[in-house]
Structure formats: structure tokens, C-alpha cells
Amino acid sequence: MANDQHLALLYKGVSAWNTWRKENVNIRPDLARADLTGVVLPGANLRGVNFNATTLIRAELAGADLTGVDLDAADLTGANLSEADLCKAKLSGADLSGANLSKAKLSEATLRLARLCGANLCGADLSRTRMALADFRKADLRGANLSSADLFPANLDGADLRGANLNGADLREAHLVEAKLNGAWLETAVLVDTDLSGADLTGCMIYGISAWGLKLEGTKQQNLVIAPDDEPTITVDNIEVAQFIYLMLSNQKIRDVIDTITSKVVLILGRFTNERMDVLNALREELRKRDYLPILYDFDKPRARDTDETITLLARMARFVIADVSDAKSVLHELRAIVPDLPSVPVQPIILATQEEPGMFDFYQRRPTFLTIHRYTDQKQLIADLADKVIRPAEIKVQEFRGRSS
Template identity: 45%
Template sequence: MSNNQCLVDILKKGSGYWNSWRLENPEKKLIVGNINFRGQDLNGLDLQGANLNGIDFSGANLREINLQQANLFQADFRETSLEDVDFSSSNLTNAYLNNLDLRGTKFLAAQLDGANLQKSNLQGVNLERTLSRGTNFYEANLEKSHFYQAALHQADLSFAKLNSANLVQAGLIRSDLSNSDLSEADLTEAELVGAWLRNTKFCKANLTRAKLLNSQLSEADFAKATLVDCWVYGISAWEIKNLDTATQKNLIITRDDEPIITVDDLEIAQFIHILLSNQKIRRVIDTITSKVVLILGRFTSERKAILDALREELRNRNYSSVVFDFEKPSERDLTETVSTLAHLSRFVIADITDAKSIPQELQRIIPSLPSLPIQPIILDSQHEYAMFRDFGAYRSVLPPHRYQCIEQLIVSLDEKVIAPALERAQEIAKQRRDFEAHFK
């Protein structure tokens, strides 16, 4: 008797007999081929580890069936009943699971590459650590679903409902999430590199430390979303909605291999990126009256608290800080980049504590931008570097403000840092106006 016929005979005796037989014959490999399961009642069957490559289950009753670790490559589940089915660690590559009610099913660590789940209901389903590369989730209901550490590269999630979904550390590289609803979803540390996010809803979504490099965000809705420590290099951010209600902090506009430059506004991030990468635009802009404050410093792990405190206090005063951290090494010349950022700024705060790269950058900025106030700050226990005194001839350079600790720096920030810089800017502007008046 053939293996298939033997299995068919056992299956005909019902799920109870089949499951008992499996317990008694655990060494038997279930290789099923050319068996017609269409419309069959397979309720409660244990098919764990079975080779069901290309099997047609359409119209079958598969409630409570165990398909863990099964090979279901190109299997057809259309119009089946799949209540409480366990697909954990199974191979569902190119399988047909579209237009189904899949609530209660388990897909933990399953392989769903290229599978079709279009318009299926997967509300609350566990899809953690699945391989769902190129999977079709078009118009699927994925509300409150779990995609922790799932690989969803190049998946089609357009028009999908992903409200309150867990996408922590999910890989969504070059995926299509256009017109999808990610309201209140958790996208912490998610990789959205090159993702298509046009007209996507991120209302109250958490995107902390998410990678949005080269993503298309045009017309996306960020109402009350959290955008903190995100990588946003190369984004397209035209006509973004409700960004003014979002929490935006420390958005990184540089690549992984470049010194970190951060801003606190997604739209400003795109603008500064364009400015830094386009020489013609830089020539057009001579000065910008704005609330941008450039912070220069070498912020080691021990001194990062100073940087964070400065950023937070400036943010509270409605300034947008741009931070250039010289701690990260680079082999390319950064002078032009720093100079461009300085052109955008209302004034510069330069922390010359433990200065290394800063002297070179100040040497470029100060002579070329004589109207830009430079307010140095330094830890009280240190001395200015030797050549710093040469800047005393420039009216734009204020005396260094010495501080003993973070708390003292914050308390004195308005009086000793911001106010002197703004006052010096007004003095320089008045001097220029008075000088120009002689020629009228």
C-alpha cells in the first residue's frame, strides 16, 4: 500500500484516531502528495511537521488543526475555516491565505515570504519574528497584531489597518505602507528604510529610534506622534499633516558613516539635508532669520548630559537646536558642512571644553561670518586652548561663560548665554546700519 493511501485510510477514521496514531508513530515522516483535502473536515488534526507542499485545502474545515513546522509551500487555504490554527514555524511561502478570517491563528516565526493575505482579518494575531518578505497584506485588518522583529521587507501593506499594532524592531525596508492606518502603533526601532509611507496615518504612533532613511512621507499624518532619535536622512516630507502636534526630538539627518547632526523638526530636517547636499541652494541663501541655534562640541559619553540639557532648555525656549558632535570620527573634511550650518543659525554655542576639532571649525566660521554671535562655554576647571585668545579681535566672539556643573549652566543659560548672544547680534546689526547710513 502506498504511503498516501495509508495516510488517507488513517485520516478517514477521524482526528482522534489520527492523533493517537501520530503519538504512537512519532518517527513517521508525513510526506503528503496528491491527496485531495478540498472541502474535507480536518478539525483538530495534528499535522505538525508534515510535508504538505502545494496541497489544496480550499473549502476545508481546519479549525484547531496543528500545522506547526509544516511545509505548506504554495498551499491553497482559500475559503477554509482556520479558527485557532497553529502555523508557528511553518513554511507558508507563496501560500494563499487571502480573504480569510484568521483571528485566533498563530504565525509565530512562520515563513510567509510571498504569501497572499490580501483583505484577510488578522486582528490581534501573533506574527512575531515571521519572514514576510514580499508578502501581500493589501487591505488586511492587522489591528493590534504583533510583528515584533518580523521581516516585512518589500511587503505590500498599503491600505492595511495597523492600529495599535506592535511593530517594535520590525524590518519594513522598501515596504509599501501607503494609505495604511498606523494610529497608536508601536514602531520603536523599526526599520522603514526606503519605505513608501505616502498618506499614511501615524496618529499617536511611537517612532522612537525608528530608521526612516530615504522614505517617502509626503502627506503622512503625524498628529500627536512621537518622533525621537529617528534617522531621517534622505526623506521626502512634502505636505506632512499635523506635525505641529507631534513630539519631535533629536532627528538625525546624516548617514550612519557620518558625524551625527540632529534637528528637532522633520520638515527642517529635509530642508537642511537639501541645503547641505546642494551647492546652488547654499549660494542663494545668504542669511536666514530663524530660531536655529548651532551647538558645537565634543560630547563624549561622560559629557552627553551637557548636550542633552542644552538641547532641552533651548527647545523649551522655542529654539530649534542643530547639534554638531565632533566625537564621531570622520575621514572627510567637515569644515564646509559646519560653515553651512552656521549660515543658518541665529547664534552659535561652542563648548570648548576638551576642544579638539572645534578650533579648526571656529577658525573658518568666525572670520567668514563676522555678524554671527559666537558664545563659548567651558567647564570651570579647564582652560581655553592657546589659540582661542586670537579671536578676541572679533566683535562677534563673546567672552567664554564658565560653568561648574549642569545645574549652574541651566540656571545661567538665559542671562549668561542666550541674552549676551542676542544683544551682540543687535549691536552688530546697529553698527552695520549706522555705517550704511553714511552712504545714503
């Protein structure tokens, strides 16, 4: 319970209270659980005061010094805390719905589970603040500083964050549905499994963000800036690919990787059972010796729903495809996801000499990317013929397609 003497001093007014605080710097006032509804204390020195579970509805605390105060579970509904100093304050579970916190200093404060629905936080300093599970629905955070703030996970649905600084903020699993983020600074922010459905991200600074698993249904993404201030402006319209685009443009290693993928990757399709694994290993090893980057897709493993998508993605990265259709009817199905839709990726089929061509071959042989099948009797012959009968026809076709497009 609140200390009666401290309460009496408080009700004498700001001047008397501040004088007493100056003369008693070692005393920590205790106003816990007091009912201070409508109290008028603008500019009061409330540094370090214990307000735990105190009622401060519509309190007038503009410009007050509340550094390090304990306001856990306090009711500050509609309170005026504009320009108040709440650095390192404890506000876990506090109700600040509709409160005026414009230009307030809340750096390093704890707002876990706090309710700030409809609060005015324009220009407030919330840097390095811990706000896990806080409720900022429809809060006004225009121009607020939330750099390095911990918002994992917080509810910012409908919040106005235009021009806010969210650099380095942790927004994992945060809700920003219908939020306004126009021109906000999101550099180095963590946006993992964040719901941005319907949000407006126009003109956001997103250099260095970590964006994974975002929910972006109906999100407006235009003119997202992916370059730092000291570099020429580069804008994109998709937050999920922005980080990749920037890396591709600025990092030589990334460009080398892309060049490697587009010039050296060979996708190998087949059904490689234990008995025929030696053939697979020999084929891969020989391709490596010839400076290719072989990628194997083995259909012995159970099929997943996204198998076709995976195959298509790998094929798009490949220079050409080698498809061993020996005992592999499933490979014919996967080729349906490649041959008709990728007219610039040659497919070189191979098969054991003792086997007949599958009946579906008529469908593929009409396609210019599908090369003449190569028959081999065993592993030794396959490796001996690899350069002239497998790689060479594929490379000729690659050059033919590239000549047409140049």
C-alpha cells in the same frame, strides 16, 4: 505526491486522525500536492505534516496544530485557520488570500512571497516571522503581534494595523500606502526607505525607531509617542524628527553637541586654491586655539544642485560666518542664501588688501548682519589681526542680536 494511506486516514475524521497520530509519533504524514479543497479538520493534529503545494481552499482548520508544517506554495485561499498553531511553519509562496488567521500562532514561520491579500490576521502572533516580499494588501492585522518580524520588503498597502505590535520589526522598503497604524507600537522598528504615503500614524508608539528616507506624502502624523512606557508621555507630529527630539531631551551628550554647535561653530566661506591653502589652515588653526569649531565650505569643488541648501543649513548652525571674498566671486552668490534670510547670523567679510571690493557689495552692506570688510596683506597679518579685526566685531554683533531677543 501524497501518501494514499495518510490521505485515507485523514478522511476518516479528526478523532481517528488524532488517535493515529498519537500512536505513531515518529511518522511524518505526507500530504504533499493533495487536493483537500473544503476539508473539515478543526482541532486536527497536523504538526509536522508535509503540505507542500497542497490545495486547501476553504479548508476548515480552526484550532489545528500545524507546528512546523511544510505549506510552501499551498493554496489556502479562504481557509479557516483561526487560532491554529502554525509556529515555524513553511508558507513561502502560499496563497492565503482571504484566509481567516485570527489569533493564529505564526511565530517564526516563513511567509516569504506569500499572498495574504484581505486575510484576517486580527490578534495573530507573527513575531519573528520572515515575510520578505509577502503581500498583505488590505489585510486585517488589528492587534497582531509583528514584533521582530522581517518585512523587508513587504507590501502592506491599505492594511489595517491599528493597535498592532511592530516593535523591532524590519520594515525597510516596505509599502504601507494608505495603511491604518493608529495606536500601533513601532518601538525600535526599522523604517528605512519605507513608503508610508497616506498612512494614518496617529498615536503610534515610536520610541527608538530608525527612520530614514521615508515617503510621507499625505501621511497623517499626530500625537506620535516618543517616550517609553515608564517615562512621562512626550508626543510629536513628525516621525522623521521624533528620534532627534527624544535624544535631545534625554541624552546629555546630544545636548552638549547642540550647545557646541550653537555657541562655537564658525562657518568659513572662500575659494581656497592650492596657493592659498596655507591661509585657510592658519585661519582654522587659530580659531581652534580660541575654542571655536571651524567648518569650511570650499567652492573649488563642483557645485551641486543643493549647494544653497547646504550653505543655509550650515549658516543656521553657526555663531558667525567668515567669508573670504578674495578671488571668490562664487562666494558672493552663496552669501545671497545667508545674508537676507538669516538676520541673526553675523557675516565678517575679509579680502586681500591688493584687491578691490566686488561690485555686488552694495547689496550686502545695507544689511545689519554684514560687517565692515577687513583687508589683510598676507597670512601673518590676518592671524595677527584676527582677534580684534575679525572675531571681535562678529562677537559684538552676536551679543547685540541676542540682547534684542532676550
